[in-house]
Amino acid sequence: AKSAGKGRWRRYEASLHNQVIKRMQIRTDLDQAIADGAFLLNYQPIVDLGTGVTRGLEALVRWHHPTRGMIPPLEFIEVAEESGLIVPLGTWVMRNAIATAATWMALRPEDPPYVSVNVSVRQFRTPDFVERVLADLAEAGLPPRLLTVEITESLLLGDDEKVHADIGRLRQAGIRVSIDDFGTGYSSLSYLHRVPVDTLKLDKSFVDTISTSARQLDLVRGIIRLAQTLEIAVVAEGIETATDRALLIDARCGFGQGYLFARPMPRDEVDAWLSTDLP
Ligand code: C2E
Numbered sequence: 082a083k084s085a086g087k088g089r090w091r092r093y094e095a096s097l098h099n100q101v102i103k104r105m106q107i108r109t110d111l112d113q114a115i116a117d118g119a120f121l122l123n124y125q126p127i128v129d130l131g132t133g134v135t136r137g138l139e140a141l142v143r144w145h146h147p148t149r150g151m152i153p154p155l156e157f158i159e160v161a162e163e164s165g166l167i168v169p170l171g172t173w174v175m176r177n178a179i180a181t182a183a184t185w186m187a188l189r190p191e192d193p194p195y196v197s198v199n200v201s202v203r204q205f206r207t208p209d210f211v212e213r214v215l216a217d218l219a220e221a222g223l224p225p226r227l228l229t230v231e232i233t234e235s236l237l238l239g240d241d242e243k244v245h246a247d248i249g250r251l252r253q254a255g256i257r258v259s260i261d262d263f264g265t266g267y268s269s270l271s272y273l274h275r276v277p278v279d280t281l282k283l284d285k286s287f288v289d290t291i292s293t294s295a296r297q298l299d300l301v302r303g304i305i306r307l308a309q310t311l312e313i314a315v316v317a318e319g320i321e322t323a324t325d326r327a328l329l330i331d332a333r334c335g336f337g338q339g340y341l342f343a344r345p346m347p348r349d350e351v352d353a354w355l356s357t358d359l360p
């Protein structure tokens with residue numbers, strides 16, 4: 082038994098070693114990737130749950146690696162956060178997403194979709210974050226109401242005056258602010274009173290359980306009711322089944338996103354998508 086334990090330990094050590102090497106490799110490659118312009122954005126529709134009409138699209142970054150092919154964000158966002166590379170990467174994502182959203186205005190002039198952009202804590206905390214976003218909007222000619230900034234609960238934890246003030250400045254300018262992965266973090270609803278936001282994105286882990294757990298469904302109903310009281314819109318993430326959609330509609334959830342409606346798609350497929358999904 083002892084030697085089996087030792088074997089397990091060795092395997093554990095080896096896999097840890099491999100993970101460290103892999104992360105170091107990702108880190109050097111990331112540096113190069115920013116220089117090479119090896120990133121691209123996919124867009125996933127956010128729909129009105131009742132009608133299925135697209136209201137917005139979330140920008141999701143992809144890394145086209147020279148030898149490893151397409152690398153999903155879960156494999157490099159964290160490394161980029163740790164090394165600080167998330168700042169230039171995030172700046173690129175913001176500019177690019179805003180410029181792309183400006184091209185959607187012509188496709189649906191009366192009712193253009195918004196673009197929703199993920200912003201990491203580190204990126205948000207850079208001194209000129211707000212100025213830069215405003216400059217990007219002005220340059221692209223995108224009205225501020227067509228940009229949503231997705232932040233995570235962890236940004237609000239520190240009770241940082243500057244962060245609160247910057248969220249206020251974004252909203253004052255007409256940009257919408259959304260809390261991403263709502264419910265996975267600290268679930269302290271109290272910050273919603275202190276820091277007003279426009280939207281909550283209910284995490285997929287909730288959506289996945291509502292069809293099998295009455296308790297979870299009650300919890301989700303409660304969150305949606307609270308959001309309604311605070312005039313916060315709710316987007317449910319990761320909807321994969323018609324059953325979940327129906328339960329969410331019944332719970333008065335306004336919006337949804339997930340494979341049931343559409344997968345994230347490259348920019349050139351978005352135009353066709355937008356011209357076909359009107360009611
Ligand atoms: P997220 O913000 O929660 O984005 C939603 C993720 O769920 C996306 O994964 C999307 O492809 C996936 N998804 C959407 N609908 C479904 C569904 O019905 N079923 C399943 N199983 N998955 C679904 P993706 O694109 O791999 O992104 C993963 C995470 O990486 C994102 O999670 C976000 O936290 C981060 N990320 C992506 N792009 C950026 C970016 O530009 N900046 C930053 N800071 N983070 C980003």
Ligand code: CA
Pocket residue numbers: 139199231261262
């Ligand atoms: Ca997101």
Ligand code: CA
Pocket residue numbers: 261262282284318
């Ligand atoms: Ca999310």
Ligand code: CA
Pocket residue numbers: 262284285318
């Ligand atoms: Ca999520």
